[in-house]
Amino acid sequence: MGYVLITGASEGIGKAIAHRAAQDGRDLILSARSEDKLEALAGELRQIGRDVHVVIADLNAADGAKTLWAKATQIGQIDMLVNNAGLGINGPFAKTDTAREEATAQVNMIALTQLMKAGVQHMCQNGGGKILNVSSTAAFMPGPQMAVYHASKSYVLSLSEAVAQELAGAGITVSVLCPGPTRTDFFKDADMKDVRLLKLGLSMTAEGVADAGWSGMMRGKRVIVPGFMNKVFAFMPRMTPRGLLTWVVAQFYVRS
Numbered sequence: 001m002g003y004v005l006i007t008g009a010s011e012g013i014g015k016a017i018a019h020r021a022a023q024d025g026r027d028l029i030l031s032a033r034s035e036d037k038l039e040a041l042a043g044e045l046r047q048i049g050r051d052v053h054v055v056i057a058d059l060n061a062a063d064g065a066k067t068l069w070a071k072a073t074q075i076g077q078i079d080m081l082v083n084n085a086g087l088g089i090n091g092p093f094a095k096t097d098t099a100r101e102e103a104t105a106q107v108n109m110i111a112l113t114q115l116m117k118a119g120v121q122h123m124c125q126n127g128g129g130k131i132l133n134v135s136s137t138a139a140f141m142p143g144p145q146m147a148v149y150h151a152s153k154s155y156v157l158s159l160s161e162a163v164a165q166e167l168a169g170a171g172i173t174v175s176v177l178c179p180g181p182t183r184t185d186f187f188k189d190a191d192m193k194d195v196r197l198l199k200l201g202l203s204m205t206a207e208g209v210a211d212a213g214w215s216g217m218m219r220g221k222r223v224i225v226p227g228f229m230n231k232v233f234a235f236m237p238r239m240t241p242r243g244l245l246t247w248v249v250a251q252f253y254v255r256s
Contacts, residue, residue, distance in 0.1 A: 002076060003051075008086060008134075009031060010038050013184060013206045018045065022045045031057045032057070060111075079126070081115060085111070112159075119131055130173050131173070132217040133159075137178050179204060179209040
């Protein structure tokens, strides 16, 4: 049995997935930018008998994903990859920080694709494996005030489903986790702490999302949407005219 490689593992959903993997008896390679947080988490997981390695990586750097993969595979074989790292920013497209949106595209799409590609090729050579890409219910609809973030998560959903079909029967499963609002620091980092969406009382815990993602990945489920209301939001775009849908989503991101 090889290692589970988790990106964005220092907090939130990534940290919760690391705990769930360790509880299932898995050894881990944890990656993020924050060395202190990763080392603290690694210490916790080592106390329950797991072999845990820390690889510091900035996936916003052009060679960040390739460098991470090279260092991770020097540690050992990887048979599970969790692409959890992600960025976003709230605000009108004409005014949001360009560098932050470029970083969102780099981390959410380019780095994820590079790691997924390397993971698929590695798993093909080593007898199979599992990949979990963390997307969002944002993937199912356009998102005024978070246009790049929603578009990037739609990319993750589409890519994951397509590659899952390509690999059917090959011993490699690709799952995509699409949570709704989750109680993590993402909303603070994305300048979203006072938007209407967070005042609807629908947020899940990171642990609840991680449990759904891990168990879904282990079953080989392709699209995982945790929580009843999130399933409603994911289904709603199929029944709603696009113009109306876009207007409704915009209301969620109004500051109040």
